[in-house]
Amino acid sequence: MQTVKERCKQRFNEASNSRDACRYHPALYSGGEVAKAIGFVRASDAPQDQLEAVVGRKGLMRFWDCCGSEDEGTPGCCVGFHVSFDDELNDAKGWR
Known part of the structure; x- marks a missing residue:
């Protein structure tokens, strides 16, 4: 499933999200x-x-x-999980 990222405003695939997938400020x-x-x-x-x-x-x-x-x-100067605008999804997936 494609989701829009909160930090970098791009789309990402939930299945391939990882601790170093997103570069952001x-x-x-x-x-x-x-x-x-x-x-x-x-x-x-x-x-x-x-x-x-x-x-x-x-x-x-x-x-x-x-x-x-x-x-x-x-x-971006930081790396982390892609984070969606859906707080419940972020919490359920452990992305925060």
């Missing part, structure tokens, strides 16, 4: 002042790599709040 693509990006960099696992993206910049930036990527189309 758990937060919003939003952004804000460069200062917000610098705060994110300080809290990240690899600040030395991400700091280069914000040093010397001013004003507003758009980025994923979960991973800091500025590319809206970048693959």
Whole structure:
């Protein structure tokens, strides 16, 4: 049975769902002042790599709040089960 995914909005086959089937971003693509990006960099696992993206910049930036990527189309930073919009189905299948 094909179901639409809640996290990545694509269709998936319930029979082939697995722990690493879906790549998604758990937060919003939003952004804000460069200062917000610098705060994110300080809290990240690899600040030395991400700091280069914000040093010397001013004003507003758009980025994923979960991973800091500025590319809206970048693959998700998390992996997990595909999750449908049907909470009862998700619970019954153990997808959450």
